[in-house]
Amino acid sequence: MTQSAQMRVKLLMALAGLVSALGIWLAYSTPPDALQRTYARIINIHAPAMWVAFLAFGVTALGSIVWRFTRNRRWDHLAGASAEIGVLFTVIGLVTGMIWGKPVWGVYFDWADPRMASTAVLLLVYVGYLALRRATIDPEQRASRSSILGIVAVIQVPLVYFSVNLMRSLHQTQSIRPGGSTMHPTMLRALLFNLGAFTLVYVALMSARMVVARLEEARAAREVSAAGSAVIPPTLGGPSLGGIGDG
């Protein structure tokens, strides 16, 4: 990897860290909600985390589809990296949702809530996707198998998103719609800022992970060539072994 690429990743990470710190401060400084009081501030972390998780899983599916057409390993790396970050953001989304749920709903996890239950299933499916990648050693086989699961698994994303519309439960429906928002402008500003900040964190983590994937591939290639070079094909003209190979 070149020095400039390393520097670019570092700069991006620093910028993402700075912007997300500002976003968290902004989330904390929003006025308390009339009903949920200060607990409503958690939504500024929870909702953007889930949005970015959906984006990440979408990118995984996209990378998988493009890999199937191009067979370019780069797209497989993109799919795998995006799934890893998607799992991270799903965990953040679930944990913050549970922290918010306890004081507001009275329970950490409500099984009757289709959004929560379907998000937990989504997380498990992508953990399975990552396990499948980890279990497949051959890069070509890994790309081929995981691309199929990557394409199939993304069907769940719209199911999770629209589950609150399909089945009514404790979970609120979307606050931001094409027609406008039901949120106070101050709260909406913090939410949208965090959405941008988390997306930047996603981009920074993706670029770092892609660099790591390239390094991993280079190392694997070195190891293969080292193992291969240890086995030298027999050649004529070497030291005599009592007639073997002399003919």
Added chain:
Amino acid sequence: MTFWGQVRAITSYELLLERRSGETWSIITPFAAAALMTIPLAIGINLPLISSIGWPIFWSIALLFGMQVAWRHVSNERNAMRDTIILLGVDPAARFTGRAVASGVLLAGFMVVMGALTVFLYTPHHLNRWPWLIVIGLLFAAGLAQLATLASDLTLGLGARSSLAPLLVAPLALPLLIGAAQATDSLLRSSGILPWLLMLVLANLLLAIVGVLTARPLQEAAT
């Protein structure tokens, strides 16, 4: 040989293998029966509670041990057997369908035994339109069989295959579990089961489409 002829041949072959190994009936079914018995023992003498959890427990057992039934390919399958089938020119989609049908047949039998045991051990609440339970059970068995066959193809030849299976199958099988359990609950409450039946049918259709479409790429990936 036609597509359906190939499906028939693969199904018979899979069932023959099962008849020889006896994994479903001599290992998985007794173990599942033992699991059915341990739950009331753990709960204690609370007959109304045991009676009310009868059907939910039946579906949980059907999912967890049904996965084992549908996943028995792992212990039976050898690379040489797979290669022979490929060299014979069997359509990968026919292979997927045949294996899924064989698993579905075994799962249906397994669920009949478990259902009878649930009735004897738990005395669950009476279902008003009980013949619908057969339809629900068949849809559940078909879906789980397809899903496990798909997961089996996806992990073919991998070292960690047997530990990877539950991780792949269990989360994706949840729509089947929810559909079957909620439909049974609707039967108990004498309310409509159509939405849940549609959910099961939709899950089956999706799995069938994905299974047939991905059969060839997965076969190529594994060889």
